[in-house]
Amino acid sequence: MIVGKMKPFDEILSSVKRFKNILIVGCGSCVSVCLTGGDREAKALARELSNPELFDQSAPTLRVETFQRQCERDLVKEYLKIHPDTDAILSLACGAGVQTLSAVFEKLPVIPALNTSFLGALDEPGTWREKCVGCGDCVLTSTGGICPIARCAKRILNGPCGGSSKGKCEINPDLDCAWQLIIDRLKVLGRIDEYEKIMPLKDWSADRGRGPRLSQKAANEPFD
Amino acid sequence: MSFFQVNENCNGCLACVQNCPASALDYKDQGNRRKILHNMSLCARCGNCWRVCPQKAVQFHHLLSGQWQEVATMELMRCVVCGEALYTTEFGDKLAARLERSIDPLCPAHRKSQPLKVWGKIFASPSPENKEVTQ
Numbered sequence: 001m002i003v004g005k006m007k008p009f010d011e012i013l014s015s016v017k018r019f020k021n022i023l024i025v026g027c028g029s030c031v032s033v034c035l036t037g038g039d040r041e042a043k044a045l046a047r048e049l050s051n052p053e054l055f056d057q058s059a060p061t062l063r064v065e066t067f068q069r070q071c072e073r074d075l076v077k078e079y080l081k082i083h084p085d086t087d088a089i090l091s092l093a094c095g096a097g098v099q100t101l102s103a104v105f106e107k108l109p110v111i112p113a114l115n116t117s118f119l120g121a122l123d124e125p126g127t128w129r130e131k132c133v134g135c136g137d138c139v140l141t142s143t144g145g146i147c148p149i150a151r152c153a154k155r156i157l158n159g160p161c162g163g164s165s166k167g168k169c170e171i172n173p174d175l176d177c178a179w180q181l182i183i184d185r186l187k188v189l190g191r192i193d194e195y196e197k198i199m200p201l202k203d204w205s206a207d208r209g210r211g212p213r214l215s216q217k218a219a220n221e222p223f224d
Numbered sequence: 225m226s227f228f229q230v231n232e233n234c235n236g237c238l239a240c241v242q243n244c245p246a247s248a249l250d251y252k253d254q255g256n257r258r259k260i261l262h263n264m265s266l267c268a269r270c271g272n273c274w275r276v277c278p279q280k281a282v283q284f285h286h287l288l289s290g291q292w293q294e295v296a297t298m299e300l301m302r303c304v305v306c307g308e309a310l311y312t313t314e315f316g317d318k319l320a321a322r323l324e325r326s327i328d329p330l331c332p333a334h335r336k337s338q339p340l341k342v343w344g345k346i347f348a349s350p351s352p353e354n355k356e357v358t359q
Contacts, residue, residue, distance in 0.1 A: 032246045033270040039247040066247075068265070125275060 001121070002030040002094045003128045004037055004114035009048060012090070015111045016049065019060055019088035024049075024113075025080070025101065026066035027093035034128050037092030037114050039066035045092070045113060061085070070097030077104045119150075136206025136213065142194055144185035149202075151178035157199040227290040228262035228273075234281035236260065240273035249273060303331035 006012075016022055024042050032038025042064050052059040067080050070093035080101075082089070088109045091098045094116040102110040118130035133150045139157070140147060149155045153171050159179030163170030167180040186192045206213075228249075236258045241249040248266035252259045267287070274284035299313040308331040311319070320327050328335065 028246055028266060028268060033268050033272075035245050038245050039266075040245065122270075125272075 001033060001119070002096075003034045003117045003120040003130075004031045004092075004094050005117050006036050006041065006045075006092075007113055007115055012045070012111075012113050013049065013054060016060070016088060016090055017055065019109075021061045021083065021085040021087050022049075022063070022090055023082050023086045023088070024062060024064045024090045025070065025092065026064070027070040027091070027097050028066055028068040029071075031092060031094060031097075031114060032066075034120075034122075035126075037094075039064075042066055042092050045090075071100050073100050073104060076100055080104070082108075134208075135202075135204070136208075137203045139199070139202065142197070142199065143182045144189055144191070144194075146178060146182045146185055148178050148182065151176075151181070157202055225291065226262055227264055227287050228267070229283040229286045230260065230281040231283055232281075233279040234260070234277075235279055237278065239276045239278060240282060243272050243276045245270060245272055301329045303334055304329055305334040306331060 024046050026032070026039045026042030027037050028039070031041075035041070046062045046064045050059050050062055063083060063086070065080065065082075067076065070076060070091065082105065086108065088111060089101055089105060090111045090113050091101050092113045093101070094114065095112065096116075098110055098112045119132040119134060120128040120130045123129050130150050132147060135149050139149070148157060148159060152159055153169055153175070154161055156179070159182070160177050161179075164177040164180055167177055169175040169177045183192070183195055186195050236251070238251055238260075241251050241260065246266050246268040248263045248268070250261040250263070252261060269287050271284055274282040301310045301313055301316050302308060303310055310316075310329055310331060316327060316329065
């Protein structure tokens with residue numbers, strides 16, 4: 001899932017300071033689950049921003065809505081009703097959600113309250129770790145289900161490098177060496193012979209070097 | 225039946241309610257009763273309720289593979305020859321209106337290959353040939 005982190009409060013405050021009627025929109029999907037952009041966080045942010053001492057004059061009017069999926073343009077257009085006085089939207093969605101709101105409410109500034117961080121998974125309660133960079137050319141088949149692109153600091157395809165020591169990465173003693181994990185996993189799978197194969201050059205053209213990527217599927221047109 | 229179900233171990237401690245990131249769980253204390261409430265439309269099905277429950281009371285499998293719920297029932301048109309389900313009466317009417325002609329309730333196979341037999345089936349007494357088609 002998409003993991004986001006709340007921006008520093010001062011940054012959010014300086015982004016919204018000039019507005020008088022702000023709609024704070026939480027997102028009910030990924031960022032709710034990673035405890036950064038859901039209904040609770042939207043309400044908590046509204047409480048923090050409602051302090052009049054933070055503003056030169058009075059605090060802005062703050063409304064809070066949480067939308068299940070901010071990244072569904074037609075749903076947002078149809079169902080996210082906003083007060084006519086609204087002069088800015090503060091979105092707690094990922095970058096895709098923020099841009100969807102921008103596209104729908106084209107006359108309103110849409111301000112991100114989160115930094116979209118990575119595609120990750122919950123490893124233990126409260127800890128999400130990056131697992132995927134969306135490179136567009138998945139190598140997990142030959143790496144025992146552990147991604148060296150997302151989880152090795154050097155993104156190397158034929159590791160480990162010389163900085164691997166006792167299963168840890170040289171950049172951080174708390175960080176597992178992805179290649180050590182891969183080797184251990186291939187052993188468990190009885191496929192350590194896979195490790196001996198030199199991995200060919202990866203097709204980086206599927207990464208985002210050619211600009212934003214596109215995925216198209218035949219979709220049914222509405223009947224009417 | 226709710227998709228969110230708890231077993232008899234639930235003691236109403238509210239750990240699930242307090243830790244639901246999507247605010248999909250709530251509770252009501254009325255008189256001498258405590259009710260735990262779940263809102264499926266808010267639920268992100270992240271499993272946090274199941275994860276934090278100290279009583280192991282949350283039966284999360286209902287949220288992963290719940291029962292189908294009937295949402296609508298309507299009249300169905302079937303192929304007059306073989307009985308294959310085609311479309312609903314309302315859909316057929318809409319299609320006929322768009323095509324500006326009536327449409328015969330026939331499956332693709334019988335519409336293409338055996339129009340004469342079909343008419344025979346509809347308007348004449350059953351012949352051995354038509355019987356074969358029906359089977």
